[in-house]
Each structure stands twice: as C-alpha cells, then as structure tokens.
Amino acid sequence: MFQVRIHGRGGQGVVTAAEMLALAAFDEGRYAQAFPSFGSERTGAPVVAFCRIDDKPIRVREPIVTPDALIIQDATLLHQVDCFGGLKPEGHILINTGKSLAELGLEEYLAAHPRERVLTLNATEIALRRLGRPLPNVPLLAGFAAMTGLIRLEAVEKAIAERFAGKVAAGNLAAAREAYSRILSSLERAHV
C-alpha cells in the first residue's frame, strides 16, 4: 500500500487533490481511498487530506500516520504544523514553493534525505499563469506523478477531465503538463 498525505490550507483544493489522486489511481485499475481530515473547513486554516493506493481492496480507516509521500501545498505550514510527522525513511516530499530548501530553513533538517525524494515546485506560480487562479493542487498532483511514477500523467489528465470542464479544465491541463515536465527535469538534475 502506498499512502499519501497532503497538507495545505482551506481553499487550496487539498481535499480535491486527494480525491483526484484516488480517481487517477482508480482509472489505472487500482484500489484507492481518499478522505479529508475531518473538521470544519475554513478558508486559510490548515487542512490535511489523505490518499491510499493499493492493488487490493483497502479496509483500514485510520488516518495516515506513516505516509510514503507528502505533498505540501503551502510552505508556510512547514513551521506551523508537524508536516513531516511519521514520514517513512526516504519518503517522497513535494513542496509548493519558489524558494530553495535552504531559504525554507529545511536544508539541515533534510540533509540526509535522498535528493530525488525531496523536490520543490512553484505550483502556485504555474497555476496563476495557466489557470489565472492560485490553485496549486493540480500541478502538484502532476508533479507528484512525475516524482513517484505511481500514476501516469495520462491518468492525471483523465482525472482533470472528469473533475473540471471548459476553461478550468484546459488551464489545469496546461498547468499539469508543465508541472510534470518541470519535475522530470528536477529529477534529472537530482540524479546528476
């Protein structure tokens, strides 16, 4: 089982991201379970959503405490919430930011973490340019697909088509493709 925890703020599409990830996994013939951290949703408040992916039916209902991957949709949470709590050794970390790990104050903390397992993506900037709105969830999802190889870009594209229509779908699609190729480039650099 592969377990993903997504951290963000109310209004950033955190829950939608988990649901789309589940949808993409389902489209690839796998079992998936997406659910939000339950509570009153308020714009700007810290929000967590979860997604489990497996090749057999998923029965467990506990929150994800030992994730295989983290998507951090809002870097301002890094010093407010224990985002890294329970992350498996060498787990994937994808952070939405235009800053470097050093600028985020994480370089020392993550010094031992494999370089290709901790990547940044300026998803908000991509979303603003491609979609016209600061919604980083879809580009991050595409970046996650590139980073982990867990789902293909095509599955993300299909999930976008199922979830959105018209201009929003087109904008998200463009954002997803850009994010995907950017993360592929980052991975190449990390492996050099």
Add this chain to the structure above:
Amino acid sequence: MFEQIEGSRAVAKAVALCRPEVVCAYPISPQTHIVEALAEMVSSGVLSPCEFINVESEFAALSVAIGASATGARSYTATASQGLLYMAEAVFNAAGLGLPIVMTVANRALGAPINIWNDHSDAMALRDAGWIQLFAEDNQEAVDLHIQAFRLGEELSLPVMVCMDGFILTHAVERVDLPTQAQVDAYLPPYSPRQVLDPAEPVSIGAMVGPEAFMEVKYLAHAKQMEALRLIPQYAEEFRAIFGRPSGGLAHAYRTEEASTIVVAMGSVMGTIKDVIDEMREAGHAIGALGITLFRPFPTAAIVAALRGARRVVVLEKSLAVGLGGILATNVRMALAALPIDVYTVIAGLGGRAITKRSLHALFRRAEKNDLDSLTFLDLDERLVARQLAREKERRKSGPVAENLLRDVGVIAARNY
C-alpha cells in the same frame, strides 16, 4: 458499474435507483452530500417522478416524510447527530404508525460539548424508537443496505435507519459497484402500502389509543421487528443472486474459526479491525471478529451462534451509556448471559478520536492475557483527566470542563491527523 465516488454521492445514486417519490430534508448542518446530490437529480429531471421538499428543520423533514409515506409515496430523508435528536418525536411516530420511511443517519457525536465528528451516539440514542437499524461497514455496503432497506421496510411496514459513519464513510472517496436500474427494479417491487391516505377511500391514520389496546399495538410492533430477523437473511440471499455479491444480513463473522478471542463491533471500524486480525492471525493469535450489521432488532441467536466457541469477547463500540458503560456491549452481554464467556467493553472513537491499528493491536493482546478491565476507554488521555479532577478538588469554582481541557491540550487546528 465500478465508480470511484464519495460515499454520500454513492448512497444518493443508490437511493435514486430505488425510485423514491418524496425526498425531504433540512439542508443545513448537520446534513450530508446525500440530499444535496438527490436535490440535483430531482431538479435536473434525472430522478423523476420525485418531489424534493426543502423544509425548515429536521422535525419538519421527518414529519413531511411521515405525511408523504402515509399517502403511499416511497419516502426518504437523511440526517445526523443533533438533527436526529431534533426529529426524535417524529422518529417514534413514524415507527408507531408503521410507515416504511428509509432514513440515512450519517453517524456523528452528540453535544455538549459541540463536536461534529463521528461516533454512534446519535443512532444509539434512538435505538429503541421502533426503527430497524442497519450499520454499514463500508460504502459498498452502505449502497447495498439502502436498496435492501426499502424492500424490508415496505414488506414489514416499518421504517429503516441505515447508519453509516459520518465523515469516515460519507466523505471517503473509494471504489463502489453501483447497480443498474434493471437490477434494482428486479429486486425492489413497487411500494404496496397496507394503509394509505386516499381521498377516494377516506380513512384516518394516527388514532389515539387508550389502555384498552396500546399494549397490543406496541406488542405488534415488537413482533413485526422480530420478523425482520427471518426476512433479512432471505433478502440478503436474494440480493446476492441479483447483484452478485454478499451484502447485508444479520452479522458478518471474520476468521472466527477456532478463535478464542472474538472482537465485536459495528460500522467502518470493522475494516481496521479486520486488518489487525489478519496481522495477528499471521503471528499465530487465535482471534477473529464479528461485525454486527443489524442492531435493531437485535440478532441474539445469530450472535450467540457466532460467539459461542470463544473464550472471551471484546465489544468495541463508538457509544457510551453514561453511568453504565457500553450499549452494544450490554446487548451482547445479555445475549451471552448463559455462556461461560468473558465479555469486555471497550469504548472507542468517541467524537472522532481516531481508532488506530496500533492501539487495537495493544488492546487485543491485553484482552488475550485477560488484562482488561470490564470497561475500558481506548486511548483515554488519563493525564488530561487527572488534571481536571485535581482542579476540581482544589477549588469549587473550577470552571467549564470542556474549556479547561482545551486549554490544557493547547489545541491548534489540523493537529488531529
């Protein structure tokens, strides 16, 4: 057809396939996406003929369902938590009048303190109102139980509450096999009411009954409920024949063969329990589980049959009878009274407290060593409790409990994952 879909939306689709003629709901919290989705289907014409009635409260929601059902319309509503309590008087009336309304209860805690998270306090508070109560283990079963609920309720002229864990199931997006209209039509015949308000043949429904016949009316309601114990396995079998999967029934035994310890629970926590059972079986523990699908009427004989080989039974429940202990556990103890089996009550998951595999592993291992008290509160923060008790001992005016505990915990949002 398989869909990756939110639990609430899946149930809405299942309810729509049952061709309800009246759906009424109070649209404000505590409500689910179920009625929201049904409202969309009615307004777009996907669900037709059906009237969606927006009402001013949960009391009105069920009262309208009662009126609609009395005219012979297949009627549905959904609620949770305080909403269920607010309609309590109508809940008893629907059962007393013998009207086969189907209602989803997306189980949530009851205040005070205010809490919107999952436990079973709401449905348990109305367990003896005369409704049949079914508990779904996952969203597939939630879908399937709704289809069976209309069939069962209408055959017996009794209302049915389908309970599914709020948030944990209602908000989970997972794979669900949604039946076709043809399958549901083959399973669920059109509603043929025993009593109907019809201007062409005027009758009254809801007479005042004095001591001369009140007991008899109540006895018949009990007898009718008990008849569900015979019908439910039969309907589950017919369901399997048409839909191709087992669903519903009285209770599900899981790896109880040769089990000296059997865990009993209801609802979605069964999924986590089964994973723990698998891991413990792997490690050589003789442990199994029994998921109770039907809580009212209580399937005593089925439970005895499933548990009689065990040395000990751990009843893990998301409800608390303050001043007594467990509710499900009390029922199970009653069922097992004549057998030499130790029964442990474990209160867990109140107000949305996560029930983790880790805690269950530790709990079940303690049970195997007979190291459990007869009543245990799983993952109780004893230091937090002790601090408040000390405060109360120290001074008379110790202040409101909830506020004190929150201050001690130092709550920050999203800490709870």
